[in-house]
Amino acid sequence: MSTVAPPRPEAVPEIEPESNGLVASFNSVDTVLEAVRVLRSGGIERIDVHSPHPIHGLDDALGLKGSPLPWGAIAGAAIGLGSGIWMAWWMNAVDYPFIISGKPLFSIIPSLPIAFELAILFAAFAVFGGAIAFGGMPKLANQKFRIPSFARATDDRYVLAVDSRDKCFDLVGTRALLDEVGGEGVTDIPPVATSEKRIPRTVWMAAAVLCVLALVPAVLIAKARNSTSTKPRLSFVSDMDHQPKFKPQTTNSFFPDGRSMRPQVEGTVARDDLREDDQYYLGRNSGHGGLAANAAEKDSDGWVTAFPLTVDESLIRRGRERYQIFCATCHGQGGDGDGLVTLRALELEQGTWVKPTSLHAEPIRGQPVGRLFNSISNGVRKMPGYASQIPVRDRWGIVAYVRALQRTRAATSADVPSEILPNMRELN
């Protein structure tokens, strides 16, 4: 193995690539360490040893020291810890406050488990990433891999490599030196040939096109999320949208009458359905028909003229509140038939809107309370009924409030108790 490479012809520079350096194999840790010492004492600095396992004492021999990894670990841990605590605070106390048994929205101790786990995780990423990146990985192609004997550097040989860029490197002299210190199979590291196969342009183009295409679905999804659509949403998992249950007004072959909805069992009264007091529940005196009777009937049809419950301030206040919720949209706050819905409907001039009757119109003022109650419950001509939205007591409250409203238009200062009169404006 002591043959010196013969001088190569100068004439054809393309096929006479320079050497990238030399490698030599050693079969024990001691011999390779010794070789490193000899080379370094000869002034050669750019030495690397490729070994199947870490060699202790090599770092000193090669003069390597310091490592950025612990700093990476500290930085990773700090970021992890910080982001854990930040998430617990921002996500649960600021952006979406989680109220749990009146405990403070944020406190340090319960944030610690996650902050701790993230600290470890991020530090581990930093350490792993650092080891890979500073170790020059991933780098799948390496000129040294082209040397057959180099394969044993991961098996049982210690391969010493000298870089040709070293200022003391000289192909012949270094080669001789390596032979001298007992290196076996001293070989050139082949340089990267310019004629190496390169990835063709078309492949790059295709990859670029694919990358752009890969963005299309993401862009479409983003667009769909940020725009409105009149079509029903696509649901891949229908969750509880479709349930095997019987809905009202559907047919059902199970029962002889073919209906899903079951009639009340004879002789029973459903909870809250015992409505014996016609005056209270219907607003009319007994014996004048049930719910089926409609509001077209005349005043003489037995309407209740006195409230079938005690009217006190709280009832009227409740009535006012309900009136403002349920009636004012159409009838207006003052009952003049100028609610916002009405105004808007008239503005649109579609011709289908019937202006709500003013509650101060003479016929309405003269109606008995029972009839007003019935109008709310079952509706009147174009006006829908509110029995299903407003409980009975609240309906009476509204009637009382309507009565109060009506009264205001015809009232004089004589109707107001004298002690309130001076500061009536401030009353509410």
Place this chain on the structure above:
Amino acid sequence: MATVTIADIDNTVIDPATRPGVMTGRNSPGSVTEQVASLAERSRPSTAWKAAFAISVSATLMFFSLVGYLIATGVGVWGNNAPVFWGWPIVNFVFWVGIGHAGTLISAILFLFRQNWRTSINRFAEAMTIFAVTCAGIFPAIHIGRVWFVYWLAPVPNSLAMWPNFRSPLLWDVFAVTAYATTSALFWYLGMLPDLATLRDRATTKLRRMAYGIAALGWNGSSQQWRLFEKAYLLLAALATPLVLSVHTIVSFDFATSQMPGWHTTIFPPYFVAGAVFSGFAMVITLMVPARAFFGLKNLVTLRHLENMCKVVLATGMMVGYAYGIEFFIAWYGGNQYEQFAFINRALGPYWWAYWTMVSCNVLAPQLFWFKGVRTTPWAMVAICVFVNVGMWFERFVITVTSLSRDFLPSSWGYFVPTPVDILMFLGSFGLFFTLFLLFCRYLPMVAMAEVKSVMPHGEAH
């Protein structure tokens, strides 16, 4: 090694004059490479491997079909029902995650304590960890019911503008198990890089060279790479050590932070960690003994390794036994009648059989490890360790089910009965575990070659 000493043959005998070797017989870097790498290089697997693989793959398929059935039908296919809403899936989760503790423990803690003997077994144990954590992770994920919303567990911005609850131990658990699985995988992979490079450099076919080449990321064993590798390995070990302790601690918080009698105890974190190490080591032994015989690794994974692991099992088994005792003591000493009832109910109530299975497998069975004869007889260890694993499954069953089935309100007490789906899924998870394991044995370096080489005596020419 000019003369053969007693430690070359039986390294369980401690001769004070010499330190027992990590390996037996004559080994050299080259022989280690040959022995380990050739296992991953066989062109066709043995019949035994094929048979084992066929069985475990079928079980895996069954597992995933059942998961599909569960998702399509709903969690009603399990026996979970009022009052036991945490049935077998959570028991299985804790069981598997516990098993997944030995790997990182062996890798990290024993590494920090410079226990060189770990080098022969750590790769194997780490692989086991990762596969066990994989099995563990599936159970809570499918247990949530509407699996397609599993991303709600992560703090991802969503259309509900809602975030997960950071004060819930269940969320801590999500983070702990994720961090653990990721860090263990990084640790495992980093440690494997040099060995993957060895397989790359020995590859005889282009496909193998490409596959191992990509996996090895271009590792070339330069002094710079080794320096970083050693530093990174040490740091990862230092990070993984508190991590491994924290993970089962947080798993125990799932129980301990609730008000449930039998769960609401401060002993849970250490008790769970000890139990995890206990079951993990038992699982390593259960797998290691047949593997070392089957793959001819007896000189690398020596009796001394097994004996050391048996000692760990014995020690942690007694810690677990101590915890069982203390739980009873505190229930009495604490004077809380619900707590007292919960424990009397465990031992004497309708689940007495589970409780006493747990105690006999976990506390009594490992006592046999006091005898050196037992500690050095492979089949005996496997038998005991199988008992330990059965016992540890029952431990989780006892904790989860006995407490839930009889809590504060006697009118809502119930008796939990698993469905066939429960049972088959648990068996199926073993299929997944063994499938991954057999693939590992077939394609990856089972023993950390580079590490073994670094702890063998150097300097002689080979």
